[in-house]
Amino acid sequence: MKKFAEIVLKLRTAIVVTTVVVTLILGYFIKDLKINPDIFSYLPKNDPVVKLFDYIGEKYGGNYLAIVALETDDVFSKETIERVNQLTNEFKLVDGVSYVTSLTNILDIKKGEDGIEIGKLIDEYNLPQTDEELKKLKSYTLSKDIYRGRLVSPDSKVTLIICRLREDVNKIEVARQLKEIVKKMNLKAKVHYSGLPFQFLDLTEIILNDLKFLVPIVSLLIIISLFFSFRSLRGVLLPMVSVLISTIWTLGIMSILRVPLTVISDIIPVILVAVGTAYSIHVVSKFDEELSSGEDKIKRAQSALNEVGVPVILAGVTTIAGFISFVFGSYLTAISQFGIFSSLGILFALIISLTFTPSVLSLSSPKRKMITLSENFSKKNGVARFMDKIGEWVLTNEKAVIVCATIVVVLCFIGIPKIERRVDMLDYFRPKNPIRITEEMMQKKFGGSVPVQILVKGDIQDPSVLKQMKKIEDFLKTQDNVHNPQSVADLIEEMNDVMDEGRMIPDSRDKVSNLWFLLEGEDIMSQLVNPEKTEAVIQATLGSVDTKRGRKLIKSIDDYIKKINDPSVTFIQAGIPMIYRNLDDSIINSQIRSLIIALILVFISLVFLSHSITGGLIGLTPIVFTLMVIFGFMGFAKIPLDIATVLVGSISIGIGIDYSIHCVSRFRKEFEKSSSELEALDKTLETTGKAILINVLTVTMGFLVLVLAELVPLRRFGILVAITMVSSGIGAITLLPAIILFSKAGFIGDFSRFINGAKNV
Amino acid sequence: MKKNIPFFMIVGLLLLANIKVLAQEKIFNANEILSKVDDVVNAPKDQTIKLKLILIDKEGKEEVRELIMFQKGSEKRVVKFISPASQKGIAFLSLPDDIMYLYLPAFKKTRRIASHIKNTKFAGTDFTYEDMEAKKYSEKYIPELLKKDESHYILQLKPKDGVKTDYSKLIVWVRADNFYPTRIEFYDKSNNLYKVMTREKIEKVGGYWISKESEMEDLKAKHKTKMIVVDIKFDSNLSDEIFTERYLSR
Secondary structure, three states, X not given: OHHHHHHHHHOHHHHHHHHHHHHXXXXXXXXXXXXXXXXXXXXXXXXXHHHHHHHHHHHOOOOEEEEEXXXXXXXXXXXXXXXXXXXXXHHHOOOOEEEEEOOOOOEEEEEEOOEEEEEEOXXXXXXXXXXXXXXXHHHHHHHOOOOEOOOEOOOOOEEEEEEEXXXXXXXXXXXXXXXXXXXXXXXOOEEEEEOHHHHHHHHHHHHHHHHHHHHHHHHHHHHHHXXXXXXXXXXXXXXXXXHHHHHHHHHHHHHHOOOOEOOOHHHHHHHHHHHHHHHHHHHHHHHHHHHHHOOOHHHHHHHHHHHHHHHHHHHHHHHHHHHHOOOOOOOOHHHHHHHHHHHHHHHHHHHHHHOHHHHHHHHOOOOOOOOOHHHHHHOOOHHHHHHHHHHHHHHHOHHHHHHHHHHHHHHHHHHHHHOOEOOOHHHHOOOOOHHHHHHHHHHHHHOOOEEEEEEEEEOOOOHHHHHHHHHHHHHHHHOOOEEEEEOHHHHHHHHHHHOOOOOOOXXXXXXXXXXXXXXXXXXXXXXXXXXXXXXEEEEEEEOOOOXXXXXXXXXXXXXXXXXXXXXXXXXXXXXXXXXXXXXXXXXXXXXXXXHHHHHHHHHHHHHHHHOXXXXXXXXXXXXXXXXXXXXXXXXXXXXXXXXXXXXXXXXXXXXXXXXXXXXXXXXXXXHHHOOOHHHHHHHHHHHHHHHHHHHHHHHHHHHHHHHHOOOHHHHHHHHHHHHHHHHHHHHHHHHHHHHHHHHOOOOOOOHHHOOOOHHXX | OOOHHHHHHHHHHHHHOOHHHHHHHOOOOHHHHHHHHHHHHOOOOEEEEEEEEEEXXXXXXXXXXXXXXXXXXXXXXXXXXXXXXXXXXXXXXXXXXXXXXXXXXXXXXXXXEOOOOOOOEOOOOOOEHHHHOOOOHHHHEEEEEEEEOOOEEEEEEEEOOOOOOOOOEEEEEEEOOOOOEEEEEEEOOOOOEEEEEEEEEXXXXXXXXXXXXXXXXXXXXXXXXXXXXXXXXXXXXXXXXXXXXXXXXO
């Protein structure tokens, strides 16, 4: 460390210049940083379920539907139909839109007085004008299952314009263009935007707004609270600047590597601000402590670095251990990316606090000395007295502390099974968000928009295959929450009906291919059958994506498919429910895996620090306690495990462990010097304990700001990390000493040398 | 149709008298050029054409269909599919005033097809029913001469008021020597080029100019349809009986 400090200070000018230059360069690249809220793009491309879903998307015009819903008193009005027609035509021209389906362009098969019509429901060159025409259109449209509840709500108050987006396009950009087209039209009708592309668009805006709004607030709060603790502007600004630099570096590198910010990694800047400041604070604080030694600035910086270097590195490394646990074997790419870049950010914060910060300190001339930790404590202010009290109380009631903690743990344990899991993207929006309101309306009036798909392989023009497809559709209709199953079999049935042969699949292949011929080239065909007619897809929608119900549906569909014993055709289930199921499994798996990895890494660091296995185990107790509290709280407070809250466990291990490390190492140092364990504990709590308290308050406040976020996972994340901080802080200053005293563990020192014991004090 | 015959004959005579020289000498205005185009395209009294349709999707996969087309004048037409086997015998009959019948052999039934489906694709090709209409450009469009080079007139056609069409404009390349349109660009409603038709192998058969190979490409769908003339007969005095519902089922 000494050598390192020497080198740093020798190169101090170069370090400052390099840091500034690198920051400017990387900062420039941040302008290209993209936001990718498409949770489906976080899925691993090699998962068979994802592969199948992508395959269907590519082959059948895209899985992503951008739906514009117009709501009026009655959509069958001259004005609304005209508008629908205009929008349909304009949407069709947007690059990236593969198909548009609306009232004014949907295929209609009907028997009329003057023959059959295989045309459009509404002739766009001859839109209905008179009330009578509109009335006729209304009653006809509502009489057909393929329109009612699909394109028009049964109460005829809402009509949909459905755009299918190609797989290879930027869906957010297309959604933005569609929205602009609608806005330019100044519609009288109320407009709702539904479907994933519009949700992605809104999410992007929400993420950006949250970042722009929250990061400054978090920073400001931390600055203020640090200022009140240390009363030195520089002592506060320097840590903030170093965190800012590490944030710029991290985001800049993400941008260069073309890694977009996700719903998960948007937390990184907040985490860096909340966590990263501590490293520089230690350096600055120690630097000012050395002020009294009268040595010159370079020497002081050198010795400050020499002394705090190791603890700061250790604290940083354990925190990184918590974050890096996401990198290994994570199902979602976004989570492993989060692991990589948050670790990288913390590493940067660490490096900067050990190089840039001391260099700046040695170059600047402080006008006013910072109130150092030790000075602060020597004043015996309220906080210090409070810590004394805690020390005494713990010492005299160590068993009570342990019992209380056990009770809390047991209570929390009851809560753990109550934890819900959510993978539904809608859950990211607050209940009052227009997206949520729209989706509720869509669920009520159109049966939802979550696609359920069944891929059919076989000779699709074979009547027996078509009949089997129809049976599956009928089966789907009997399933709870499943709506609007549709396949080419329905079209063939309808065509058969207009040929006066009844609404059924004809018996001969010739008849099927005759009917088929007339449908060929229709937009809808390429969304339902491949050009070779060897593969088709049955599409349906699901009302909700409740995980339990989803699992039940997947199973009953699979069971049904298995029972079909026809060698000429195979059915394969696909769709969002299956992806959500895998996502759900992965959340549990990555929760367990990342917790285990993080615990092991932290345990190793603790063993390394205390040179004792017992020490490692005891050091872990506040963390295990905290984990129980978090998960218990999640169970009772109905905060679900989702792709953001799944991170909290490992992050709290990484952040919370610092308290244990500081406490244990201080206690050991004081133990050697003290005449009783009480004195050692008192000293520890007065110094490190108080530092922990300040840190807990600061960081908690920082994370609580996230409650203001528009993005729900961010809010949940904020609450949970705040609880983590409080709980692990309290755990470290009460439970940890209590256990040490109770166990008289040998790694601290020889307890037997205090013959009378501290109890009698 | 009848009133066009003298025009055709004039054109025919001119062609015989080496129209090339004459055409270059006389400067035609846009309306004259367009009506000459109409005359050339609609010249035959009747025609029997055996066609091969090749549908080519964006991956280059081809699908072949064969059909035979009988046409009398410009408004009566029968289209019968010959192959593939699954489509053999499917037939359409188009009569004046947008009346159209369909015969499905597997059902042995004829059904009238409603008329307002102009922008629907015809039988999986890139031609819409509108493109398939035996039409006179000059009735629907107002021409403007954009350019004339050595071999072609380039016309811009914009739809007349009240004409229902999917296109905002067409750009037509017209051969200067025989007024046969060789390339037509179709622009959609927001003025983007989205379909291109090219006519090749323009030959004179029995006194009429005909393109033996034409192609329609949908640029947005990246789908192409090639139309190859396999056999052609002109003016064989097709009986009116062919253009009846009853004949469809034969």
